[in-house]
Structure formats: structure tokens, C-alpha cells
Amino acid sequence: MxxxxxxxxxxxxxxxxxxxxxxxxxxxxxxxxxxxxxxxxxxxxxxxxxxxxxxKFRGAYNRISRLPESQKTGGVVACSSGNHAQGVAAAATLMGMPSVIVMPKDAPAMKKARTIAFGAEVVEYDRETEDRDAIAHAIATERGAVFVPPYDxxxxxxxxxxxxxxxxxxxxxxxxxxxxxxxxxxxxxxxxxxxxxxxxxxxxxxxxxxxxxxxxxxxxxxxxxxxxxxxxxxxxxxxxxxxxxxxxxxxxxxxxxxxxxxxxxxxxxxxxxxxxxxxxxxxxxxxxxxxxxxxxxxxxxxxxxxxxxxxxxxxxxxxxxxxxxxxxxxxxx
Known part of the structure; x- marks a missing residue:
């Protein structure tokens, strides 16, 4: 391997x-x-x-701005309690791309509101009972979006x-x-x-x-x-x-x-x-x-x-x- x-x-x-x-x-x-x-x-x-x-904006923009044109149509999807969410949303909007963010239901309300304000669609999940990565990858598959990891x-x-x-x-x-x-x-x-x-x-x-x-x-x-x-x-x-x-x-x-x-x-x-x-x-x-x-x-x-x-x-x-x-x-x- x-x-x-x-x-x-x-x-x-x-x-x-x-x-x-x-x-x-x-x-x-x-x-x-x-x-x-x-x-x-x-x-x-x-x-x-x-x-x-x-x-978080630094990494998100560095990642999203390097996507080839062929991968931009479906936009990006990410999972985050708020800071990566906002970074991805802002970076995607700057690049003219749609974004979907999977956020925990208990994330601070201000972070959710700002993520939406930066141009993202927010999908909520329960961090104690649901797998955010599985949700995000399912959305990526359905929409042809690129998954943007929070750190790895x-x-x-x-x-x-x-x-x-x-x-x-x-x-x-x-x-x-x-x-x-x-x-x-x-x-x-x-x-x-x-x-x-x-x-x-x-x-x-x-x-x-x-x-x-x-x-x-x-x-x-x-x-x-x-x-x-x-x-x-x-x-x-x-x-x-x-x-x-x-x-x-x-x-x-x-x-x-x-x-x-x-x-x-x-x-x-x-x-x-x-x-x-x-x-x-x-x-x-x-x-x-x-x-x-x-x-x-x-x-x-x-x-x-x-x-x-x-x-x-x-x-x-x-x-x-x-x-x-x-x-x-x-x-x-």
C-alpha cells in the first residue's frame, strides 16, 4: 500500500x-x-x-482553489461545528461554487447563521448518535460534490x-x-x-x-x-x-x-x-x-x-x- x-x-x-x-x-x-x-x-x-x-479559511481556500474545473460543478461538502464550515463556505463562494455543510445540532447558533450567510446550505446531525462523515459522503455522492476534510x-x-x-x-x-x-x-x-x-x-x-x-x-x-x-x-x-x-x-x-x-x-x-x-x-x-x-x-x-x-x-x-x-x-x- x-x-x-x-x-x-x-x-x-x-x-x-x-x-x-x-x-x-x-x-x-x-x-x-x-x-x-x-x-x-x-x-x-x-x-x-x-x-x-x-x-480555517486558510486551509479551506488553499484546498478549494486548487480543484480542477472538472470538479467544480457539483460544489463542495464539509462537516464542521462551525469554523471549518465558515471557511469552506466563504472559500467556495469566492470560487463561485455551491457548498453544503454538515453541522452538529448543538453547534453555536452564531456559527450556523454565519455559515449560511457565507453562502452554504446547512444540514444538521446529532453528534452523539450520528456519523457526520457518513452523512457528508452520502451528500457528496448524491450531488457529485467534492468532500473537503476539516484537517486530514x-x-x-x-x-x-x-x-x-x-x-x-x-x-x-x-x-x-x-x-x-x-x-x-x-x-x-x-x-x-x-x-x-x-x-x-x-x-x-x-x-x-x-x-x-x-x-x-x-x-x-x-x-x-x-x-x-x-x-x-x-x-x-x-x-x-x-x-x-x-x-x-x-x-x-x-x-x-x-x-x-x-x-x-x-x-x-x-x-x-x-x-x-x-x-x-x-x-x-x-x-x-x-x-x-x-x-x-x-x-x-x-x-x-x-x-x-x-x-x-x-x-x-x-x-x-x-x-x-x-x-x-x-x-x-
């Missing part, structure tokens, strides 16, 4: 060229308070400012890797080298793509995953050497990070280039959402704030280190955002 082709650093650079002028080159922000709290120099990659509000795809991984490429280029522009790069992880497309860029340019940098407590399948997989599964498919406010297991392709990359991870509780995540709002004036969704939460909770020693932390998305319902702010405000100083 032929091994699947994996992207490399050159493919990430190619994706950056394709995304130039289409995706937002999001800023790398610094917080004096965060530096003081950690004892390091910490930079935050602000992907909530990306087109569609998360990094050559061009998706390369596209997400442009986050890491921008981080290292921006740090280099400040005459800095990253000691640590930490990113949220679900299926692994983002962290594996980031690792391709970071480790190529700075081989000694540590790259880590950040996951919700109880859904730390990457961290457990790194320890065991195989792809571990989560025991649950729901039960965290970090709805964007609930993939059941690392992707096959993504884990081949991350097991070699990442190899370690941390987790943060929902309470720690809520405090991180509030911190980003208060200190950076950014709206970050819970799933986009897990890496920051782990840093604020002291789960990674950044003393004397240069670190980059990815804030991966900002698509959060107003009620959930208010819940995070209220929770943090009620905590002792």
Missing part, C-alpha cells in the same frame, strides 16, 4: 503565495502584562481577525501551516527566535502545519498542542505512540476542539515534529477568554483560547523564553462570551 503524500515546508510556502491578497495576514501581538505574568516574551497570533473569524488533507494542512510561517517570519523581522510555539489542536491540521513551518526555520523550537481537559487525545497519543481516542464527543465549552482522535496524516507529522502537549480546563479557558478581551481587546472563542489558558495557568514554563501562542478563532455566541467574562470577574484577584 502506498503511503499517503505529506506536505512539507515548500508546500506551506506555496499555500502562502496562493493566499496572498485573499487571507488576512493577522498580527502578532504582545502584552506587557502577559510578559510580566510568565517571565518571558509572549506573542499572540490573532486569528480571530482572520477572514471568517478563524484560521494535504492542502488543508499546508494552508493552516501559513499561520506558523507568518509567526516565524514576523519574529525574525524583530530579530527574535521562538523558543516555544503553542497552538490549539483538534484534528491536528493547524498544529501539524505550524510545525512544518516552525521546525524548518527553527529546528530547536518546542512546538506544543493545547487541548481541552478530558479531550487531550494528542497529548495521550504522543505519550503512547499511537492515535488515542477521546472517551466523549461532547462536554466542553471548547466546541471547536472536539475531534475524537488525531488525524492520520496530521499525526504522522505532529508525532515527529511536536510530540508534547498540555490541557486546560473549561474554567481556565473562561479566564483566558476574559484576559484576551481585557488586555488585547480581542474576542476569542473558548476553543481559540486553550493555548492562552494553558500559558496563564502556568502549565508551560516560559521564564526567559520567546513564545508564540495561537489564538485560533473568535466565533463565539454572545451568551457564551458573557459567561466567560462574568466567570472571570467573579474570581478572586
Amino acid at each position: 502506498t503511503e499517503p503524500l505529506l506536505p512539507n515546508f515548500d508546500d506551506v510556502v506555496s499555500a502562502a503565495d496562493r493566499l496572498h491578497g485573499v487571507a488576512v495576514r493577522t498580527p502578532l501581538l504582545n502584552s506587557a502584562r502577559l510578559d510580566a505574568l510568565t517571565g518571558g516574551r509572549v506573542f499572540l497570533k490573532a486569528e480571530p481577525l482572520q477572514r471568517t473569524g478563524s484560521f 488533507d494535504f492542502y488543508i494542512i499546508a494552508g493552516q501551516g501559513t499561520v506558523g510561517l507568518e509567526i516565524v517570519r514576523d519574529l525574525s523581522g524583530r530579530d527574535l527566535e521562538p523558543d516555544v510555539v503553542i497552538s490549539n489542536a483538534s484534528g491536528g491540521g493547524l498544529i501539524s502545519g505550524i510545525a512544518l513551518a516552525v521546525k524548518e526555520m527553527f529546528p530547536d523550537a518546542r512546538v506544543l498542542t493545547a487541548e481541552p481537559a478530558g479531550f487531550d487525545d494528542h497529548a495521550r497519543s504522543f505519550r503512547s505512540g499511537g492515535r488515542e481516542r477521546n472517551n466523549r464527543v461532547a462536554g466542553s465549552i471548547c466546541d471547536a476542539l472536539l475531534a475524537p482522535t488525531p488525524g492520520q496524516l496530521t499525526f504522522q507529522i505532529s508525532s515527529q515534529l511536536v510530540g508534547e502537549g498540555v490541557a486546560a480546563t473549561d474554567e481556565e479557558v473562561m479566564r483566558a477568554v476574559a484576559f484576551a478581551f481585557e488586555e488585547l481587546k480581542l474576542v476569542v472563542e473558548p476553543g481559540g483560547a486553550v493555548a492562552l489558558a494553558a500559558v496563564l495557568a502556568g502549565k508551560i514554563d516560559l521564564t526567559g523564553k520567546v513564545a508564540a501562542v495561537v489564538l485560533s478563532g473568535g466565533n463565539v455566541d454572545a451568551a457564551m462570551f458573557q459567561r466567560c467574562i462574568d466567570f472571570a470577574a467573579a474570581q478572586p484577584a
Whole structure:
């Protein structure tokens, strides 16, 4: 059996060229308070400012824009709790193609509404009793559409890797080298793509995953050497990070280039959402704030280190955002 082709650093650079002028080159922000709290120099990659509000647009556009004309007529289909959905919908619309998104019934209402606004048809499913991949593939077969995976795809991984490429280029522009790069992880497309860029340019940098407590399948997989599964498919406010297991392709990359991870509780995540709002004036969704939460909770020693932390998305319902702010405000100083 032929091994699947994996992207490399050159493919990430190619994706950056394709995304130039289409995706937002999001800023790398610094917080004096965060530096003081950690004892390091910490930079935050602000992907909530990306087109569609998360990094997912990068991979979706890189994948969909490369489809040959013969495959565009039937459009695309994807399954997602919201961020990949919006990325695919927006990318497909930009390419003049229809899109269908299979979304869980419990996905945030705002994510569903925005997915529709970006031009997609939404088909709902029950994430605890139904198989979203089976539903999506059935739709693809029926309509002659191309399935766009959320993470386990050559061009998706390369596209997400442009986050890491921008981080290292921006740090280099400040005459800095990253000691640590930490990113949220679900299926692994983002962290594996980031690792391709970071480790190529700075081989000694540590790259880590950040996951919700109880859904730390990457961290457990790194320890065991195989792809571990989560025991649950729901039960965290970090709805964007609930993939059941690392992707096959993504884990081949991350097991070699990442190899370690941390987790943060929902309470720690809520405090991180509030911190980003208060200190950076950014709206970050819970799933986009897990890496920051782990840093604020002291789960990674950044003393004397240069670190980059990815804030991966900002698509959060107003009620959930208010819940995070209220929770943090009620905590002792």
C-alpha cells in the first residue's frame, strides 16, 4: 500500500503565495502584562481577525482553489461545528461554487447563521448518535460534490501551516527566535502545519498542542505512540476542539515534529477568554483560547523564553462570551 503524500515546508510556502491578497495576514501581538505574568516574551497570533473569524479559511481556500474545473460543478461538502464550515463556505463562494455543510445540532447558533450567510446550505446531525462523515459522503455522492476534510488533507494542512510561517517570519523581522510555539489542536491540521513551518526555520523550537481537559487525545497519543481516542464527543465549552482522535496524516507529522502537549480546563479557558478581551481587546472563542489558558495557568514554563501562542478563532455566541467574562470577574484577584 502506498503511503499517503505529506506536505512539507515548500508546500506551506506555496499555500502562502496562493493566499496572498485573499487571507488576512493577522498580527502578532504582545502584552506587557502577559510578559510580566510568565517571565518571558509572549506573542499572540490573532486569528480571530482572520477572514471568517478563524484560521480555517486558510486551509479551506488553499484546498478549494486548487480543484480542477472538472470538479467544480457539483460544489463542495464539509462537516464542521462551525469554523471549518465558515471557511469552506466563504472559500467556495469566492470560487463561485455551491457548498453544503454538515453541522452538529448543538453547534453555536452564531456559527450556523454565519455559515449560511457565507453562502452554504446547512444540514444538521446529532453528534452523539450520528456519523457526520457518513452523512457528508452520502451528500457528496448524491450531488457529485467534492468532500473537503476539516484537517486530514494535504492542502488543508499546508494552508493552516501559513499561520506558523507568518509567526516565524514576523519574529525574525524583530530579530527574535521562538523558543516555544503553542497552538490549539483538534484534528491536528493547524498544529501539524505550524510545525512544518516552525521546525524548518527553527529546528530547536518546542512546538506544543493545547487541548481541552478530558479531550487531550494528542497529548495521550504522543505519550503512547499511537492515535488515542477521546472517551466523549461532547462536554466542553471548547466546541471547536472536539475531534475524537488525531488525524492520520496530521499525526504522522505532529508525532515527529511536536510530540508534547498540555490541557486546560473549561474554567481556565473562561479566564483566558476574559484576559484576551481585557488586555488585547480581542474576542476569542473558548476553543481559540486553550493555548492562552494553558500559558496563564502556568502549565508551560516560559521564564526567559520567546513564545508564540495561537489564538485560533473568535466565533463565539454572545451568551457564551458573557459567561466567560462574568466567570472571570467573579474570581478572586
